[in-house]
Structure formats: structure tokens, C-alpha cells
Amino acid sequence: MHDANASRAAEKYVPLTGAAVLVNAVGLHARPSVKLTQCAKRFAAKIELALAADGPWTDAKSPVKVMRVKAPHGATLYFRVTGPDGEAALAAMLELVNDGFGEV
Amino acid sequence: MVLARSDAVAEIRLTGRAASSGLAIGPVIVLTSGGARRTTVGDPSQEAAALEAAIEAATAEIVGLMETVQGEVADILEFQVALLEDDALAEAAYNAIAGGVAADQAWRSALDAEIAGYRAAEDEYFRARAADLVDIRDRVLAQLSGEDTIAKISGGSIVAGEDITPSAFLAADWTRGGAIALAAGSPSSHVAMLARARGAPMVVGLGPLSWNGRPPALALVDGDAGMVIFDPEPETRRLFESRMAAENAARAAADAGRLGPACTADGRRIAILLNIAAPEDLVGLDPAICDGIGLVRTEFLFEATQGLPDEDTQYAVYRRIIDWAKGRPVTIRTLDAGGDKPIPGLTVDGESNPFLGLRGIRLSLARSDVFRLQLRALLRAAAHGALKVMLPMIAVPSELDRAGVMLDAEFAALSAEGVACARPPLGIMVEVPAAALRAEDFGAAFYSIGSNDLTQYTMAAARDVGAVADLNDTGDPAVLSLIARTVEAGRRRGVEVSLCGDAAADTRLTSALLATGLTTLSVAPVAVARLKAAIAMVNS
Numbered sequence: 001m002h003d004a005n006a007s008r009a010a011e012k013y014v015p016l017t018g019a020a021v022l023v024n025a026v027g028l029h030a031r032p033s034v035k036l037t038q039c040a041k042r043f044a045a046k047i048e049l050a051l052a053a054d055g056p057w058t059d060a061k062s063p064v065k066v067m068r069v070k071a072p073h074g075a076t077l078y079f080r081v082t083g084p085d086g087e088a089a090l091a092a093m094l095e096l097v098n099d100g101f102g103e104v
Numbered sequence: 105m106v107l108a109r110s111d112a113v114a115e116i117r118l119t120g121r122a123a124s125s126g127l128a129i130g131p132v133i134v135l136t137s138g139g140a141r142r143t144t145v146g147d148p149s150q151e152a153a154a155l156e157a158a159i160e161a162a163t164a165e166i167v168g169l170m171e172t173v174q175g176e177v178a179d180i181l182e183f184q185v186a187l188l189e190d191d192a193l194a195e196a197a198y199n200a201i202a203g204g205v206a207a208d209q210a211w212r213s214a215l216d217a218e219i220a221g222y223r224a225a226e227d228e229y230f231r232a233r234a235a236d237l238v239d240i241r242d243r244v245l246a247q248l249s250g251e252d253t254i255a256k257i258s259g260g261s262i263v264a265g266e267d268i269t270p271s272a273f274l275a276a277d278w279t280r281g282g283a284i285a286l287a288a289g290s291p292s293s294h295v296a297m298l299a300r301a302r303g304a305p306m307v308v309g310l311g312p313l314s315w316n317g318r319p320p321a322l323a324l325v326d327g328d329a330g331m332v333i334f335d336p337e338p339e340t341r342r343l344f345e346s347r348m349a350a351e352n353a354a355r356a357a358a359d360a361g362r363l364g365p366a367c368t369a370d371g372r373r374i375a376i377l378l379n380i381a382a383p384e385d386l387v388g389l390d391p392a393i394c395d396g397i398g399l400v401r402t403e404f405l406f407e408a409t410q411g412l413p414d415e416d417t418q419y420a421v422y423r424r425i426i427d428w429a430k431g432r433p434v435t436i437r438t439l440d441a442g443g444d445k446p447i448p449g450l451t452v453d454g455e456s457n458p459f460l461g462l463r464g465i466r467l468s469l470a471r472s473d474v475f476r477l478q479l480r481a482l483l484r485a486a487a488h489g490a491l492k493v494m495l496p497m498i499a500v501p502s503e504l505d506r507a508g509v510m511l512d513a514e515f516a517a518l519s520a521e522g523v524a525c526a527r528p529p530l531g532i533m534v535e536v537p538a539a540a541l542r543a544e545d546f547g548a549a550f551y552s553i554g555s556n557d558l559t560q561y562t563m564a565a566a567r568d569v570g571a572v573a574d575l576n577d578t579g580d581p582a583v584l585s586l587i588a589r590t591v592e593a594g595r596r597r598g599v600e601v602s603l604c605g606d607a608a609a610d611t612r613l614t615s616a617l618l619a620t621g622l623t624t625l626s627v628a629p630v631a632v633a634r635l636k637a638a639i640a641m642v643n644s
Contacts, residue, residue, distance in 0.1 A: 029229040030183040064192040068221060070230045
């Protein structure tokens with residue numbers, strides 16, 4: 001449901017991409033996943049993540065789907081962001097990962 | 105058996121087996137089994153609405169719980185809420201419902217698939233999250249079937265049902281009285297052990313609980329005689345209450361004597377240690393009632409946080425127990441998971457016979473990542489008191505040796521890091537007959553006889569099968585002979601031998617146990633006064 005606006009927005013914007021390494025001790029587990037999805041939901045843009053530069057892409061606003069990725073410590077997390085506030089969203093996501101979700 | 109003395113009220117008397125002593129009276133809460141089926145199933149739109157309402161109610165329940173906790177547990181609950189609020193979690197369930205599947209079945213299959221994904225994870229932290237999904241699944245299922253959830257067991261209630269899980273028992277408040285009356289179960293089950301530790305009367309093996317139509321309002325539980333009376337007649341209740349008053353007075357008198365040392369009639373000093381499951385068991389207890397702690401069951405630490413506890417969390421808990429003991433020895437048992445104590449993400453599901461499978465030290469050696477963390481926490485705690493570390497389910501000397509090598513390695517690593525630590529003495533539980541038969545061959549710093557498992561393995565009679573419970577007897581000459589053999593091995597090697605199973609608190613066995621040469625018994629705090637009184641009667 002929360003993606004309805006984002007997908008419409010996505011049609012008009014060029015996707016932005018970026019990547020960051022998971023430096024926190026245990027990867028994208030429970031607490032980081034919750035933080036990441038909470039952060040993503042603050043933006044209108046469609047935000048997706050993946051373990052490879054070419055996907056498969058996962059909705060970064062869904063904790064259930066983010067947890068299914070099971071991204072381990074040391075993995076590179078790729079982001080694909082599409083929408084009006086895409087630049088701010090991508091910057092926020094990369095900062096969160098680079099900061100180790102405030103756990104390091 | 106139904107005794108109908110009047111047409112108006114018919115009390116129901118059921119006889120079972122005593123599992124935890126004491127008398128209790130209180131309102132009845134009937135536990136429905138986890139697999140309870142919903143009676144009415146509607147069309148797809150009604151089913152979808154039912155699932156949505158159940159998810160919302162389960163979420164509200166967890167949010168309510170979050171207000172009572174903090175730290176790591178609160179984080180875990182927040183994670184559960186985030187999953188429940190995510191439409192993606194129930195997506196598959198709603199799809200199945202649209203195809204005509206009932207809400208509870210649809211939800212269960214969807215979550216089971218999700219859980220299987222976590223259990224298959226390579227990474228420890230993701231595997232451990234399976235427990236959260238199980239919790240979420242069951243919470244929503246409970247809402248769907250309208251069954252009483254655990255949080256609703258109020259203090260002072262008589263909990264009646266087919267069986268009760270250890271975590272359900274631990275979630276209820278037993279400080280204000282209450283008791284357990286079960287259709288199935290056994291006095292040797294894990295929950296029965298917990299009930300004895302908390303002083304909650306418990307009767308098991310009552311057979312089918314049929315209420316003649318409506319559930320009972322009140323029950324009397326006699327944990328000494330193994331009897332439960334539902335909806336007692338006024339005269340029955342009056343007699344029971346006067347017995348309770350007399351028993352409470354006798355208990356108070358015995359409690360007064362529990363501060364003194366335990367001595368037999370002919371003056372032999374017996375050391376009394378405590379068995380505990382968590383630091384909370386020690387709240388309000390004076391350490392002077394005991395000579396130390398003989399068994400800390402660490403499994404509960406691993407269940408309570410719904411995942412594997414980290415080193416600091418474990419260290420903090422061990423420290424609290426050591427600090428309470430004020431210099432008295434504290435024996436902590438390393439994780440004894442497996443058997444009837446499964447831990448999601450750690451123990452192996454679906455073993456054909458879990459009691460003969462990967463449990464205790466076997467599991468710890470197989471999962472050295474988890475074991476190492478516990479050893480490090482123990483090494484750090486050992487710097488603060490007289491800590492002893494005990495290994496469960498040891499069968500052959502090489503298991504003790506391998507654990508000893510790991511303990512030494514972690515001690516060296518911590519020392520090199522400049523972390524305060526000490527190398528505690530490493531002893532073994534003697535609960536596998538193979539270990540009792542050749543106890544002398546183990547380089548153990550002490551032996552602690554786990555009489556529950558030693559009995560079930562020697563007699564080949566399961567602890568939790570009511571039909572063979574008579575065979576599960578620690579007083580059997582075969583079991584007593586293995587105990588005597590272990591005591592003798594300890595005497596020859598000059599190391600301490602204690603007994604920490606349920607038999608230690610069974611005052612009918614006190615004389616027989618002391619006759620084997622045992623001088624140290626470890627029991628639940630609630631049994632200390634009774635045991636000291638029983639020891640005082642023994643002439644050795």
C-alpha cells in the first residue's frame with residue numbers, strides 16, 4: 001500500500017544508486033532492519049536494496065522482506081532509489097549503513 | 105470419579121500423581137491446548153477480517169508488554185511489532201484465505217514457511233530469529249482461537265489443562281499462590297521441577313478433564329496426595345481450608361529451622377546447596393540457609409531473551425548469582441539444551457529420540473561458537489567469587505578434556521586481552537550410566553550426580569511418560585548402586601561429590617541417599633527447610 005505513490009513517482013524519476021558495506025557486527029539482523037525500514041519510510045521515494053549491483057531488489061520499507069535478505073556482516077548493500085526526495089533518501093540510507101546503525 | 109451428594113452441586117474428585125507438594129485453593133483457569141481449532145469458519149472476507157483483527161490484537165498485546173520491559177527484550181519486542189505491522193508478513197496468508205483456506209490454517213502455513221527460511225539461515229543471528237516468528241505465529245493463533253493466552257494467568261489461580269510448557273509456567277506469577285492440575289504430564293517433567301522450585305503445588309496424570317458441560321469455577325489442589333477437587337462442596341472446602349491452615353503453621357515452624365546447619369541425628373554434617381534456574385529464584389532469600397549453590401540451570405537465560413544471549417548478558421547474570429552467594433561456592437552448569445529443553449535456533453528439531461541425541465555437552469561441543477561465548481562469560485564471572493563450572497551429559501572422558509582445552513584457550517585469550525578473569529574448577533554431571541560406572545577415569549574437579557537423568561537412563565523409563573513413571577525410581581537399588589559408586593570414586597580421588605536431582609528433595613529417599621556416603625545435597629530453595637528436618641531424623 002505504501003508503495004502506491006512511490007511507484008507512480010518512480011515513473012518520472014531516474015533511479016539513483018549507491019552502495020555501502022555492512023560494518024556492524026551481525027549484519028542486517030533484527031535491530032538494524034527495524035532502523036533501516038523506519039528510516040526508509042520517512043521518504044516518499046521508492047527505496048530498494050540488494051546484495052548485488054544488479055539485484056534482485058527488495059523493498060527497503062518492509063522489515064519482513066529486508067530480513068529475508070539475511071545480509072551478513074561484511075556484505076555490500078546496494079541501494080536503488082527512485083522518487084522526488086531520492087537524493088536525500090539515498091544519502092540517509094548510506095549514512096545509516098556506514099555508521100553501522102549506531103551499533104559500532 | 106464423580107461423587108454427587110446433592111442434585112444442585114456435584115464436586116468432581118480426580119486422582120492423579122503428586123508432582124509438587126503443598127495445598128492450594130483458587131479460581132480455575134482452563135488452558136486450551138496450543139493446537140486448538142476454531143469452531144466456526146466463515147467465508148473468505150470474514151476469515152480475512154478475523155485474521156486482520158487477530159494480528160491487530162496480537163500487536164497491541166506486544167505493545168502492552170513493551171511497557172513492562174527494557175533493553176534487549178524491548179528491542180526484540182519492537183522487532184516483532186515491526187514484522188506484525190508489515191503487510192508483507194501476512195501477504196501469503198491473505199492469498200490463501202482468498203482461495204478458501206481458513207484464517208488459522210492460512211496464517212500457520214504462511215508463518216511456518218517464513219520460520220523455515222530463518223531456520224535454514226547460515227548465520228547464527230538469523231537462525232535465532234526463528235524464535236520471534238514462532239512467538240508471533242502463536243500469539244496470532246491464540247487470538248484467532250480466542251484461547252486464554254499465558255499473560256492472562258493471574259496470580260493465585262489453579263491452572264488446569266492437558267499440559268503446560270515451561271515458558272508458559274515462567275510467564276505466570278506464582279508468588280501469590282496458585283497451583284497446576286494437568287490431565288497428562290509426569291512428576292519428573294521439566295515443568296514439575298519448576299513448580300517445586302517455586303513452591304507451586306502440582307498434580308499430574310489426572311486423566312481427561314471433563315466438566316459435565318461447564319468449566320469449574322473453583323478447585324482444591326492437594327499436591328501431597330495427588331488429588332484435585334473441582335467445584336468442592338462447602339464441607340469439603342471447609343475441611344481443606346483447615347488442613348491448609350495446619351500445614352502453613354507446620355511449614356512456618358520448619359522454615360524457622362532452616363537457617364541452622366544440616367546435621368544427622370548422630371551428628372554428621374551434611375552440606376545443603378541450592379538449585380536455581382535464574383537469579384530471580386534468590387530474591388528475598390538469606391544466603392545463610394545454604395552452603396552454596398549446587399546447580400544453576402542456564403537454559404532459562406537462553407530462552408528468556410528469545411535468542412542467544414551475548415557474553416555481557418550472561419556475565420551480568422552469573423555475577424548477580426555470585427554476588428548473592430557472598431563467597432559461598434556457586435556451581436553453574438553450562439547450557440543443557442536438547443532432550444525436553446529445545447531452544448529454537450540451537451537444538452536439533454525432529455530427532456527420533458532427543459534424550460539420546462545431541463544434548464548437553466554434546467550440543468555445546470558441536471556448537472563451539474555458542475559454547476565459547478558461555479565459557480568466556482563464566483571465566484569473567486569467576487574473577488568475582490568461588491565459581492565452579494559443571495558440564496552436563498558427560499559420557500566419556502574426552503568430552504571433559506575437550507571442554508577443558510576450550511576453557512583454557514578462552515582463559516588465555518581473555519588474559520591476553522587484559523580482561524579480569526579466573527579459571528574455575530571444571531566438574532561433571534554424572535547422569536549417564538557410562539560416567540557413573542567409570543567415574544574414576546574422569547579428571548573432574550568435582551562430580552555432581554544428576555539423579556533425574558541417571559534414573560531415566562538406568563531404568564530406561566522416560567521422565568515424561570506417566571505410564572512408566574513407577575519405573576522412574578531413584579530409590580531403585582540399581583540407581584543407588586551407581587550413586588554409591590560415584591561417591592566412592594570421588595572419595596578415592598579426593599574430590600567433592602554432590603547430588604542435585606529431584607531425589608535430593610524427596611525426603612522418603614534421604615536416608616537411602618545418605619547411606620551411599622553422600623554428604624552434599626542440592627535442592628530447590630523451597631525444599632531446604634523440609635530437607636534439613638528430614639536429615640535431622642537420619643541415623644547413619
